[in-house]
Amino acid sequence: MKPFGYVAAKDSGHAVALLAEYGKGAKVLAGGTDLLADLKNSPHPPPDVMVDISRAADLKGIALTDAGLRIGALTTHTEIVDSPLIADTLPALAEAAVVIGAVQTRNLGTIGGNLMTCVPSMDSGPTLLALDAQVTILGPSGRRTIPLSELFVGPRRTSLGFAELLVEIVIPKKNVGKPSAFQKFGLRKGQALALVNAAAGFWGGDGVFAEPAIALGAVAPTVIRAPKAEAWLAGRPISEEAMAEAGRIAATEAKPITDFRASAEYRLDLIAVLVKRALAGAHARVTPNQKDLAS
Amino acid sequence: MNVTLTVNGELRSASVPPETTLLVLLREHFMLTGAKTGCDIGDCGACTVIVDGKAVNACLMLAAQADGRTVVTIEGLATREGLHPLQQVFEETGALQCGFCGPGVIMTAKALLDENPSPSTQEIRTALAGNLCRCTGYVKMIDGVHEAAKMLQSTETPALAAPQQR
Ligand SMILES: Cc1cc2nc3c(=O)[nH]c(=O)nc-3n(C[C@H](O)[C@H](O)[C@H](O)COP(=O)(O)OP(=O)(O)OC[C@H]3O[C@@H](n4cnc5c(N)ncnc54)[C@H](O)[C@@H]3O)c2cc1C
Ligand code: FES
Ligand code: FES
Numbered sequence: 001m002k003p004f005g006y007v008a009a010k011d012s013g014h015a016v017a018l019l020a021e022y023g024k025g026a027k028v029l030a031g032g033t034d035l036l037a038d039l040k041n042s043p044h045p046p047p048d049v050m051v052d053i054s055r056a057a058d059l060k061g062i063a064l065t066d067a068g069l070r071i072g073a074l075t076t077h078t079e080i081v082d083s084p085l086i087a088d089t090l091p092a093l094a095e096a097a098v099v100i101g102a103v104q105t106r107n108l109g110t111i112g113g114n115l116m117t118c119v120p121s122m123d124s125g126p127t128l129l130a131l132d133a134q135v136t137i138l139g140p141s142g143r144r145t146i147p148l149s150e151l152f153v154g155p156r157r158t159s160l161g162f163a164e165l166l167v168e169i170v171i172p173k174k175n176v177g178k179p180s181a182f183q184k185f186g187l188r189k190g191q192a193l194a195l196v197n198a199a200a201g202f203w204g205g206d207g208v209f210a211e212p213a214i215a216l217g218a219v220a221p222t223v224i225r226a227p228k229a230e231a232w233l234a235g236r237p238i239s240e241e242a243m244a245e246a247g248r249i250a251a252t253e254a255k256p257i258t259d260f261r262a263s264a265e266y267r268l269d270l271i272a273v274l275v276k277r278a279l280a281g282a283h284a285r286v287t288p289n290q291k292d293l294a295s
Numbered sequence: 296m297n298v299t300l301t302v303n304g305e306l307r308s309a310s311v312p313p314e315t316t317l318l319v320l321l322r323e324h325f326m327l328t329g330a331k332t333g334c335d336i337g338d339c340g341a342c343t344v345i346v347d348g349k350a351v352n353a354c355l356m357l358a359a360q361a362d363g364r365t366v367v368t369i370e371g372l373a374t375r376e377g378l379h380p381l382q383q384v385f386e387e388t389g390a391l392q393c394g395f396c397g398p399g400v401i402m403t404a405k406a407l408l409d410e411n412p413s414p415s416t417q418e419i420r421t422a423l424a425g426n427l428c429r430c431t432g433y434v435k436m437i438d439g440v441h442e443a444a445k446m447l448q449s450t451e452t453p454a455l456a457a458p459q460q461r
Contacts, residue, residue, distance in 0.1 A: 006296065006313030006359050029357070036316070036355050037336040050313065054360050078349065102425020103403065105337055107349040108356060190424025191338065 001039055005049040011058045012138050012167055015051055019163035020140045022049045028165065030054060030074060031108040033101070034117045059112070059167060062086060067134075069171040073112025078103070080111065090171060091285070092127040092180040092199055099123060099184050102191045112166045115151065118158050118222070119193075125152075125223035126199035126215040127182050131175040139164035152222035177294040178203060178211075181281025183274040187261065194218045195262045196270040198250075200278035202233070204286035209233040214246065214275055219254035219267055226250035229275065238283060240276075247275035298362040302327070303371030309358070317361045318342045318353035321368060329369035329398045333427075340426035343399035344368045350406035352425075369398035372405065380446040381405060381439065390439040392430035400426045404440045413444050 007022075009015035019026050025048030029035055032054075039046055053059060059074035062083050069089055071080070080086050080097040087094060100106055100114070100123050114124040115135070125148075133148040140163050148169070151158050160166065180201030186192030196219055202212040212233040214226040229250040236242050256267035299308040302325060309324040318335075321327045321344065333341030335354045342353040345367040372379035381401045384390065391397045400423060407414055407422040414422070419440045423433065 001314040001316070003312060003314050006357070008359065029360075031355075032357065032360070033337055033352075033355050036357070040336055046314070050357075052357070052360060101337070102340065103406075103422055104340060104343055104350050104352045104425045105355075107351050188424075190421065 001036070002046045004039075004046040006052060007049060008052045008054075009056050011056045012053075012165055015053050015056060015165050016138050016140060016163055018049075018051045019165065022051070023163075025049060026051050026163075028053055028116075030110045030113040031076065033105050033109040034113055053165070064089075064176070065170075066173075067170050068173040069176045071111060071169045071171075073115075073166045073168055074110050075112075077101075077106035077109050077111065077114075081106065089177050090127070090131070090180070092130075092182040092201065092282075093124070095182040095281075096123045096127050096184070096197070096199070099186075099189075111169065115148070115169070116158055116160070116166055118152060118154075118156050120155060120220060120222055121194045121197065121218035122223065123182075123184060123194060123197055123217070126197055126217045127180060128169060128171070129223050129225060130180060130199040130201050130213040130215040131171050131178060132213070134170045134172060136167045136170065137164050138167045143167070145170075149225070154221045174294070175201070177290065179282045179285035179287075179290065180213075181278045181285065183278045183281065185270050185274060193261070196256070196267050196274055198271065198274040198278045200275060201282050202279070203291045204238055204283055205288050205290050207238055209236050209238060209242070210291070212246075212279075214250055214278070216250060216254055216271060216275070219256040219271060224254065226253045226275070228253050233279075240280070243276045243279040243283075244272070246279060247272035250275045296359060298358050300361050300363060301365040303367055311358050313357070313359060315358045316354055317344070317346075317351075317356040317358050317366070320358035320361070321353060321366070327368050327370050330402075331395055331398060333395070333399075338425075338427070339396070340399040340403060341396055343402045343426065345402055345406050348406070348409065350403045367402070367405075369402060372401070379405070380443040381408075384439040384442045384446070385436070388435055388439055388442070390431065390435040391428075396426055396428040396430075400428065400436055404436075404443070408440070408444055408447060412448060414440070416441070 027047035029050045029052045060072045077097040182199045184197040197217040203210040217223045229246045251271040256264045258264045331341035333339035
């Protein structure tokens with residue numbers, strides 16, 4: 001690799017101070033699985049200084065708070081897979097984490113790095129977006145919280161500003177425990193990016209799709225919601241036919257591209273199938289009175 | 296910059312430029328050439344080592360990030376009593392051909408068996424998904440991991456079953 005400088009941040013506040021001090025030439029380093037792999041092949045000059053946040057303990061951890069389910073940005077995919085709290089309240093996120101890369105990547109790669117790389121195929125994106133996740137950002141002028149949807153700007157572009165750090169992801173209380181599921185289709189079962197991925201969730205205790213949410217990855221410049229499919233489902237009696245129709249509607253809301261992995265037409269077909277499967281997966285997690293118990 | 300870490304039970308230090316990966320540190324500064332440089336971008340698993348109990352791609356971790364941690368490489372598996380059961384079985388059954396992927400496969404399998412002493416075939420396949428082999432068809436490796444798991448659990452090899460230094 002081309003030479004760069006290095007500083008280790010003690011905690012999130014220290015990281016922001018370092019980012020502000022070193023300015024435009026600084027770059028955040030978390031698990032390094034995207035950043036270091038990119039740097040090795042990049043024709044561009046490397047950052048002047050790598051601000052290593054991998055030891056910032058305050059950026060780690062999964063916990064229930066007054067706001068909802070908080071996941072520190074530095075939480076690794078393996079930690080998500082192994083978390084009893086995630087298994088209990090947000091199994092769809094574990095379904096997404098366990099199919100990221102291979103075990104070696106999951107042991108290093110973090111959820112924050114996954115969101116911040118901001119490729120449309122990111123596997124953490126759909127579930128979090130479907131559950132209206134919020135993200136907390138720390139910068140030189142303090143903390144701010146925005147919906148995850150406002151973090152994503154375009155391929156490899158986020159709305160993070162100068163010297164800002166992604167601190168945590170919060171699933172709002174009202175959606176903690178909402179039945180949801182994640183589906184990914186890649187060219188292989190392991191070590192393959194998604195051709196399409198999808199997440200869906202709804203409350204189903206009354207036999208109808210209540211507050212349905214559908215999100216899709218790898219089929220638009222960023223991870224997107226499928227609002228037309230959601231609106232069509234809302235209030236309808238739960239059935240396999242309705243799930244299939246929602247999948248077909250969702251496909252009309254995406255703009256997939258043709259690339260070396262798959263054609264746009266193939267991706268459209270995949271959307272319909274994966275949305276149907278994600279809805280069915282969510283349905284399998286529905287139990288009576290779930291919503292009342294959650295809130 | 297200075298980095299100090301425990302490698303195969305021994306405390307070791309080196310002065311390296313910040314862009315040095317853990318893989319380069321191990322191979323070029325500590326002369327531990329067991330972990331291989333394959334793709335160098337996280338795809339092949341030839342560089343797999345165990346850091347604080349977890350299998351990682353040494354090519355995607357900076358040496359600086361391993362400072363203060365505990366690293367086990369393929370060189371740390373054999374003891375005075377002999378090879379680690381994984382090494383022994385792989386050798387006896389011809390689970391490897393050219394051998395290039397071997398250190399990575401064995402370290403990934405070791406990390407798996409440390410956490411899950413009797414994995415199912417599917418669990419072994421999932422664990423090895425990030426270890427590419429261009430020679431074998433993986434079948435003897437998977438059988439070998441099952442066999443090593445049995446050896447590690449049997450009482451006849453207490454010396455080998457004892458936890459390795461981590
Ligand atoms: C072999 C391989 C397979 C992979 N397979 C998949 C896959 O199947 N699915 C998938 O989604 N991804 C995959 N990835 C991509 C990658 O592993 C994940 O995106 C991972 O989560 C990135 O996290 P990281 O901690 O390693 O990020 P890093 O590489 O450390 O950082 C990535 C980017 O995010 C920025 N960043 C990181 N953390 C923060 C923060 N807290 N605040 C602000 N900026 C930050 C960095 O500056 C950098 O620009 C794969 C990667 C490899 C090498
Ligand atoms: S050399 Fe590290 S994964 Fe290929
Ligand atoms: S034995 Fe040759 S690459 Fe695996």
